[in-house]
Structure formats: C-alpha cells, structure tokens
Amino acid sequence: MDRKTWAQKTLNVSAVFWFVVTFIGQLIFVVYVFKTFYLSAAQGQWNVWNTQLTHGYVPGMMGSNLASVTHMLLAALIILSGCVQLIPQIRNAFPKFHRWNGRVYLMVAMMMSASGLYLMWTTGTVGDWTLKVGLSLSGLLILVFGFQAYKYARAKKFLIHKRWAIRLFLVVSTVWFFRIGMMLWFFINQGPAGMDPATFTGPFVTFLAFAQWIIPLLLAELYFKAQSSLSGSFKAFVAALLCIVTLLMVIGIAMATIGMWFPS
Numbered sequence: 001m002d003r004k005t006w007a008q009k010t011l012n013v014s015a016v017f018w019f020v021v022t023f024i025g026q027l028i029f030v031v032y033v034f035k036t037f038y039l040s041a042a043q044g045q046w047n048v049w050n051t052q053l054t055h056g057y058v059p060g061m062m063g064s065n066l067a068s069v070t071h072m073l074l075a076a077l078i079i080l081s082g083c084v085q086l087i088p089q090i091r092n093a094f095p096k097f098h099r100w101n102g103r104v105y106l107m108v109a110m111m112m113s114a115s116g117l118y119l120m121w122t123t124g125t126v127g128d129w130t131l132k133v134g135l136s137l138s139g140l141l142i143l144v145f146g147f148q149a150y151k152y153a154r155a156k157k158f159l160i161h162k163r164w165a166i167r168l169f170l171v172v173s174t175v176w177f178f179r180i181g182m183m184l185w186f187f188i189n190q191g192p193a194g195m196d197p198a199t200f201t202g203p204f205v206t207f208l209a210f211a212q213w214i215i216p217l218l219l220a221e222l223y224f225k226a227q228s229s230l231s232g233s234f235k236a237f238v239a240a241l242l243c244i245v246t247l248l249m250v251i252g253i254a255m256a257t258i259g260m261w262f263p264s
C-alpha cells in the first residue's frame, strides 16, 4: 500500500472512530433524558424537571411550560434520529427511511431551536448574556444548515448535501458538546476553574458558549478538506488530530456520565 492510500485509510478509520464514540456518548445522553424527563413526566412527577432545569415546570407559566415540555420531550428523538441518519449502511439499505427520517429531523430541529430560544430569552436560564448569545447563534445555525441540507438533497447534489447534513448534526449536538467539554475541563483542572458554578458565569463559560460549536465545525471543515486533498501528509495529520480529539471526548463522556448524568 502506498503512503497516500494508507493516509486515506487512516483518515476513514479515524472518522469511524469519532462517530462510534459520538454515537455511544449520545446514546448515554438519551438514556439520561429518558430517565430524567420522560419517566418523571409519565409518572406526573414534574418536580424532578425542576431539579435539572432553571424553569422546568412552573404552574401558571403556560408559554414556558409548553416550550419546556416540547424541548425536553423532543430531545431524545432528535439525538437518536440524527445518529441513525449518519450511518451509511442504513442510508444505503433504506433510502426511503433516510428521506423520511431526514424530514422528521429537520422539523424537530426547528422546534428544538424555537423552543430553546424561547426558554433562553423569555423564561430565563443560568449564565450571563455571553452564554445566551453563544447558544442562540447555534440555534440560528441549525435553521441555516437545515435549510442548506434540505436544498441540496432536493437538488440531488448528494456530496454537498452530506456536508451540510454533517454541519447540521454538529450544531444540533451543541448541548452535548457543551456538557462533555465542561466535564473534560473539570477533569483536567480537578474541578471548576475559570467559572463560578453558582451563577454559571466566568471566562471559561464564555469560551465554551462559542467553542461548543466553533471547534466541531472547524474540525469538520478540516476533515472535508483532507478528504479531497491530494496530500498524504495532510490526510495523516487530520486523521491524527481527529483521533486525539476523540480520545479527549472519551474522557469528557466518561466524566459527564459518572459526574452529571448518572452520579452514584
């Protein structure tokens, strides 16, 4: 095997490694959402929502409750639907399913974005304006990328569609990246550094408010460039970078699982 073929294979394997880790990490988040929001809602225990959210369920606050219920109950659906869309074997074997799941994903993404923006700017949440602006931008990007992914699917330009769909998946995963990024930071610093955990403000929170979607999107652009590059060394460099980031994500996922989603 020549150097370039080897580098291309390594790049493909690193992308699969990234996806498998992301898939497992998102499944753990889905189980947390089921346990915390779906189960308690089914049992009528809305007080459980208030232990996790700033305004989970507040009697009398119609708009806020509607946004909160929409947001939490669709969260697991969009995560599962997104992960399934990216599996090529499913895409190739069941194209009809891919098209319908794609439409559901786009609709749910718009509802998640609208309800999230409502909760953030009307009901109020933790953190200062920098966190709100950072997360709101990702909410707006969901709408832009969703439109682009749909447009290129309709035009049957599948390579361009695939790239917009990956960008969409990354911005939809912002909330998940935020949590694993924060827990990785806590692990490195052995506790919250650069932030006040009581108010959820500080330079680190401001950094993460933007980094949660900028870093994944930049990495994706590098990956796209490497896929079409003729340089074996560039492919190998991006593959190595992707593997390092994925290993850091493994730590973040493990810490979020034991420290945040399923504390003993």
Ligand code: HEM
Residues within 6 Å of the ligand: 033, 052, 053, 054, 055, 056, 071, 072, 075, 076, 078, 079, 109, 112, 113, 115, 116, 117, 119, 120, 125, 126, 135, 136, 137, 138, 139, 140, 142, 171, 172, 173, 175
């Ligand atoms: C589209 C993908 C999204 C998913 C899967 C998602 C998922 C979630 C989940 C699971 C929670 C509960 C958090 C927890 O218990 O740790 C949550 C809370 C929240 N999300 Fe989202 N979300 C998404 C997008 C957004 C967007 C785009 C915004 C705003 C622009 C947003 C704003 C919020 C707010 C304000 C809360 C409540 C936080 C609090 O109470 O302090 N979300 N989201």
